[in-house]
Amino acid sequence: MAAPQGFLSRIGSFFSRRGYEAAAIAPRFRDTDGRWGEWQVIGGNPVPASLVLRSENAWRNGGYFRNACEALTTAHAGSGFGIAPKVTELASAWTTFAADAQWGGGNFDGLTGNMVRSMVVSGEGLAVEQPDGRWHQLPRSAIAGDYSADLGNGRLVREGIELADGREVAIYIRRDQDTAMERLDRSLYVRLWRKDFADQVRGVPWGASVLIAADVLADTETAILKGVQTGALLSVLMVNENDMGAAFPFEGDQRGSVMESGLEPGALKIVPGGYRPHVVAPQQSQQAKDFLAHQLHKIAAGFGVPTHLVSNDLSNANYSSLRAGMVEFNVRVEAAQFGIIVPQFLKPVWERFVTRLYLAGKIADLEEAMECEFIAPARPWIDPEKDAKATAELLRLRLMSPRRAVAALGWDYETILKETSEDQSRATALGLTNSAENPNA
Numbered sequence: 001m002a003a004p005q006g007f008l009s010r011i012g013s014f015f016s017r018r019g020y021e022a023a024a025i026a027p028r029f030r031d032t033d034g035r036w037g038e039w040q041v042i043g044g045n046p047v048p049a050s051l052v053l054r055s056e057n058a059w060r061n062g063g064y065f066r067n068a069c070e071a072l073t074t075a076h077a078g079s080g081f082g083i084a085p086k087v088t089e090l091a092s093a094w095t096t097f098a099a100d101a102q103w104g105g106g107n108f109d110g111l112t113g114n115m116v117r118s119m120v121v122s123g124e125g126l127a128v129e130q131p132d133g134r135w136h137q138l139p140r141s142a143i144a145g146d147y148s149a150d151l152g153n154g155r156l157v158r159e160g161i162e163l164a165d166g167r168e169v170a171i172y173i174r175r176d177q178d179t180a181m182e183r184l185d186r187s188l189y190v191r192l193w194r195k196d197f198a199d200q201v202r203g204v205p206w207g208a209s210v211l212i213a214a215d216v217l218a219d220t221e222t223a224i225l226k227g228v229q230t231g232a233l234l235s236v237l238m239v240n241e242n243d244m245g246a247a248f249p250f251e252g253d254q255r256g257s258v259m260e261s262g263l264e265p266g267a268l269k270i271v272p273g274g275y276r277p278h279v280v281a282p283q284q285s286q287q288a289k290d291f292l293a294h295q296l297h298k299i300a301a302g303f304g305v306p307t308h309l310v311s312n313d314l315s316n317a318n319y320s321s322l323r324a325g326m327v328e329f330n331v332r333v334e335a336a337q338f339g340i341i342v343p344q345f346l347k348p349v350w351e352r353f354v355t356r357l358y359l360a361g362k363i364a365d366l367e368e369a370m371e372c373e374f375i376a377p378a379r380p381w382i383d384p385e386k387d388a389k390a391t392a393e394l395l396r397l398r399l400m401s402p403r404r405a406v407a408a409l410g411w412d413y414e415t416i417l418k419e420t421s422e423d424q425s426r427a428t429a430l431g432l433t434n435s436a437e438n439p440n441a
Contacts, residue, residue, distance in 0.1 A: 081342075
């Protein structure tokens with residue numbers, strides 16, 4: 001059956017208008033759904049600079065928004081990833097490199113956290129390799145996002161990203177506003193970002209869907225604060241129902257129609273007959289608490305994190321609710337760790353590190369040296385006793401290997417074996433025995 005006339009054109013128009021409402025300067029009421037407009041560029045759907053700027057400002061000034069971003073950063077990067085290279089001798093060389101891996105000072109674990117934070121807040125993390133092998137992190141704005149061109153032969157540039165047959169091969173950057181663009185080959189940088197759409201080439205801030213909710217929450221809190229401040233004032237209207245033209249009955253300093261003195265706290269005033277006082281005391285919204293809680297849930301849902309990580313409120317939490325929320329959250333985190341962070345950041349940096357050693361003649365087999373397993377940071381247990389017993393039971397039933405159990409704690413299995421062997425040898429040499437059941441035996 002043939003498609004209805006104009007069906008394909010309507011579908012194409014729908015996707016060409018896909019956009020982010022939070023990219024607007026301020027939300028507006030519209031007759032149509034505003035979430036699908038104001039983003040129409042032929043040949044792609046660029047991420048508006050206003051969206052990135054608003055996300056960065058929300059991180060700087062919004063406590064809940066910042067807390068959500070930091071919760072994601074900590075969950076994904078933690079205290080740093082561990083490594084388990086196939087060539088075990090490379091571990092010590094990596095430790096030496098990682099201790100000063102950031103250009104300008106800083107270790108590799110700190111760089112990982114900064115890159116993840118930039119990806120969450122700004123949509124992208126960008127780091128460029130320096131001649132000495134260290135990595136220099138650059139802001140997202142360093143990429144010339146306003147540059148797009150067709151270079152021919154299947155090569156084109158979109159938002160400062162050069163593509164060859166759909167594969168990223170280079171970026172165009174500006175060191176500052178006064179310098180010309182510079183082409184940077186793919187082997188000299190790493191770019192950490194999440195791809196949400198098939199035709200996307202630049203990363204989107206992870207909190208884009210809740211930027212407006214964060215603004216609404218902040219505005220509501222401000223409005224409630226102003227209401228409380230107004231309610232704390234004593235505003236009195238004196239109405240003479242018998243003589244509307246009568247003079248004001250109180251004496252004191254007056255500026256225009258405003259009485260600045262004469263109504264001091266605790267003062268006893270005699271009001272002439274005919275006057276009736278009306279006290280103005282604005283009432284607070286009765287549903288303010290429920291509305292603020294709803295906005296917090298909305299922000300948490302948009303980021304994909306449990307609400308208590310946004311609000312730091314554990315008053316209604318228990319072991320079951322915390323575990324249920326964290327299990328789903330950990331699944332999302334693990335998916336991003338091994339689907340985004342490892343292939344886009346850790347693996348390329350490791351390969352550049354190994355290549356430098358190979359070119360320096362310090363390793364012989366480059367292909368074997370490239371193989372490395374990355375160990376995600378350990379996730380804290382909610383109830384250590386219950387989780388430890390569950391892990392021990394899995395090991396007893398041989399449903400988990402000791403290597404995986406150690407990796408879940410964020411440690412390298414070979415390192416643990418080596419340390420355990422050294423401790424046992426040292427204890428034996430001192431005439432001590434160590435028992436898991438009785439450590440003092």
